[in-house]
Amino acid sequence: MKKNVLISGGSGFVGQHLTNLLVKNGFSVSILSRSERQNTADISYYKWDVSKQYIDEEAVLNADYIIHLAGENIAGARWTSSRKKQIIASRVDSISLIYAVLKNSKKLLEAFISASGIGIYGAINGEEVCDENTPPANDFLGITCQKWESATDPIANLGIRTVKIRTGLVLGKGDGFLKKLSPIFKWKFGSALGSGKQYMPWIHIDDLCAIYLKSINDSDIVGAYNAAVADNTTNTIFSKTLAKIYGYTIWLPNVPSFLIKIAMGEMALLVLRGRRATSKKIEKLGFNFKYKSLDLALRDCVE
Numbered sequence: 559m560k561k562n563v564l565i566s567g568g569s570g571f572v573g574q575h576l577t578n579l580l581v582k583n584g585f586s587v588s589i590l591s592r593s594e595r596q597n598t599a600d601i602s603y604y605k606w607d608v609s610k611q612y613i614d615e616e617a618v619l620n621a622d623y624i625i626h627l628a629g630e631n632i633a634g635a636r637w638t639s640s641r642k643k644q645i646i647a648s649r650v651d652s653i654s655l656i657y658a659v660l661k662n663s664k665k666l667l668e669a670f671i672s673a674s675g676i677g678i679y680g681a682i683n684g685e686e687v688c689d690e691n692t693p694p695a696n697d698f699l700g701i702t703c704q705k706w707e708s709a710t711d712p713i714a715n716l717g718i719r720t721v722k723i724r725t726g727l728v729l730g731k732g733d734g735f736l737k738k739l740s741p742i743f744k745w746k747f748g749s750a751l752g753s754g755k756q757y758m759p760w761i762h763i764d765d766l767c768a769i770y771l772k773s774i775n776d777s778d779i780v781g782a783y784n785a786a787v788a789d790n791t792t793n794t795i796f797s798k799t800l801a802k803i804y805g806y807t808i809w810l811p812n813v814p815s816f817l818i819k820i821a822m823g824e825m826a827l828l829v830l831r832g833r834r835a836t837s838k839k840i841e842k843l844g845f846n847f848k849y850k851s852l853d854l855a856l857r858d859c860v861e
């Protein structure tokens with residue numbers, strides 16, 4: 559009998575790629591979604607509504623593993639105080655909802671694996687290379703990720719192996735960050751943002767999905783893991799590489815920080831600040847990144 563993986567927010571960018579990989583690797587996949595969706599041969603959909611504390615419990619009861627990707631898009635809208643609350647609640651209250659089903663049913667999953675972000679180390683510019691022992695930051699991203707990760711503690715206390723994947727900027731074809739950036743670079747108007755010196759830890763979608771698969775298959779994987787290539791890409795390096803792929807040398811000056819702040823408000827921190835991070839911890843457990851070169855990763859992703 560196939561093992562079942564339930565993915566919360568599995569209809570999103572990462573979830574769609576991960577679903578394909580899991581199906582190819584012989585798992586059956588279920589997806590928790592806020593929308594009504596048609597089951598396919600490979601995927602069963604279940605509904606939930608985190609704000610109303612509703613969940614179709616069958617989804618959890620049928621699962622051997624749960625991968626928690628659900629959450630309001632962090633870059634989806636300006637960070638007003640109500641948006642910030644939604645960003646946190648959609649990640650944290652959703653875990654609590656799953657926890658309640660696990661606790662009441664005494665269901666022992668094989669693992670609960672949650673997304674988290676390299677943002678746990680904060681939107682800070684600096685030279686320190688962050689590993690999993692680096693203390694979380696006290697800014698909005700740091701606090702969000704801490705709450706997100708801490709929400710998994712009660713699940714770990716049920717005796718369930720719990721993993722947190724601190725994800726860098728995910729590069730993939732036709733979605734995520736590159737979807738917004740590519741048209742500007744395609745028209746040769748792309749340039750670096752702000753000082754351009756801010757680090758941008760990134761990961762190719764195939765590598766991220768392979769880390770989730772390894773987290774399922776390898777029971778030695780417990781706790782927090784960084785998932786980003788440690789090549790010290792700055793925004794300038796990223797922008798120059800993308801421009802080169804689109805066949806030009808950047809000719810415009812860097813987009814000034816003040817303009818980005820006017821356009822994005824506090825959310826501008828997402829693109830104007832960033833820290834270095836290392837993924838040695840997962841590499842020591844035998845994980846090999848397929849895409850270690852930004853050039854190769856971007857070439858694979860741009861259309």
Ligand SMILES: NC(=O)c1ccc[n+]([C@@H]2O[C@H](COP(=O)([O-])OP(=O)(O)OC[C@H]3O[C@@H](n4cnc5c(N)ncnc54)[C@H](OP(=O)(O)O)[C@@H]3O)[C@@H](O)[C@H]2O)c1
Nearest residue numbers: 567569570571572591592627628629630648673725727728
């Ligand atoms: N992509 C990146 O670069 C990146 C980097 C670091 C961390 N991450 C994290 O990795 C996870 C997956 O990323 P992604 O890029 O796949 O995100 P995504 O494309 O925005 O997908 C997230 C999914 O979460 C569900 N969702 C959204 N708001 C929700 C809410 N209020 N309550 C319950 N579910 C909600 C949606 O599914 P339904 O509409 O079907 O409900 C959505 O498809 C996210 O938690 C993200 O923060 C991503």
